[in-house]
Amino acid sequence: MVVRRVERSEGRGCEVKFDIVKNRKWYFGFSILISIAGILIMLLMGLNLGTDFEAGSRVQFNVGQAFTEKEITEKFEANLKTIEVSAVQEIENYGAVVRIAKKITPEEENQINEYLNKNYKNAAPQISSIDPVVARELAEKAIYAILYASLGIILYMAVRFEYRFAIAGVISVLQVVLVVVSIFALFRFEIDITFIAAILTIVGYSIHDTIVIFDRIRENLKHYKVKTVSDLENLVNDSIWQTMARSINTVLTVVFSAGMLYLLGGAAIKHFSLALLIGLVTGAYSSIFIASQLWVAWKSRELKKA
Secondary structure (H helix, E strand, C coil): CCEEEEECCCCCCEEEEECCHHHHHHHHHHHHHHHHHHHHHHHHHCCCECCCCCCEEEEEEECCCCCCHHHHHHHHHHHCCCCCEEEEEEECCCEEEEEECCCCCHHHHHHHHHHHHHHCCCCCCEEEEECHHHHHHHHHHHHHHHHHHHHHHHHHHHHHCCHHHHHHHHHHHHHHHHHHHHHHHHCCCCECHHHHHHHHHHHHHHHHHHHHHHHHHHHHHCCCCCCCHHHHHHHHHHHHHHHHHHHHHHHHHHHHHHHHHHHHCCHHHHHHHHHHHHHHHHHHHHHHHHHHHHHHHHHHHHHHHC
16 A cells, blocks of 8 residues: 655645555556446346337336246236236335336237236236337437537536546546446346436536546646656645545435435336446546546656656
8 A cells, every 4th residue: 555645735734645646557457347347247138228218018016925027927928918028027015017028009008907906906007118219219319418418528628627637537437337337237227218317417426526626636736846757646646635525525415315315215216316326436436546547647648758
């Protein structure tokens, strides 16, 4: 572990701090491993797309007791001859979500309602369907939303700071998105339109936290004399520690709120709040240990060349 004796920004004495910047190769290595693992998970397992992005129908009802996916599938297909179940997911309070690969007809919807109300007490079925054209359009708009958000971040940070800050910030944010998506792929959580809303929220929060650190680096550049790589590392390390308390307090406050939303919210927003929790924690890590370190690595190469 590397520690450094750093000067306080007010100039009143000094204190020993853990040297975050000096260990950046370890953070890069860890992030690369996580990213590779995430990509492999998505390639091998795929994404569990909801009916928002995949044409078909979704039936949610209350089973009232413990059940297995095979049991629900067999009963559905035995009693509803024209229905082919593609997946069954268990939700809280003995609820089940049955995915059907095609868009069901009004007659089939009536048959499903009749079957569920007859065989399951308090079934309270909820059925939703989506056309292939609508599903494709929603998927395209979701991708565009993330791309436009990333482009907007690059432009803003390039104008506000410089292009190196912008690229480092976007790389760190994209890694956060990759982590959240790969965890959802690993545990087969359904990805729907609320998940995209969570991703955009995470992107906004992560880049906000990163901008706070970058802004302190920019301010300190006005007062530090940076001639060597060591000078640059000292500057960034001081900047991170000067904003550390704010970063931790902010993320803890938001994580607490998202945690309460996850514990006390309904099933409809369960995955939304879970994505927020994962993204907020990962975003805080990325802001401190990845974004600023990428900028240091890039700037250090220029100093060495000079």
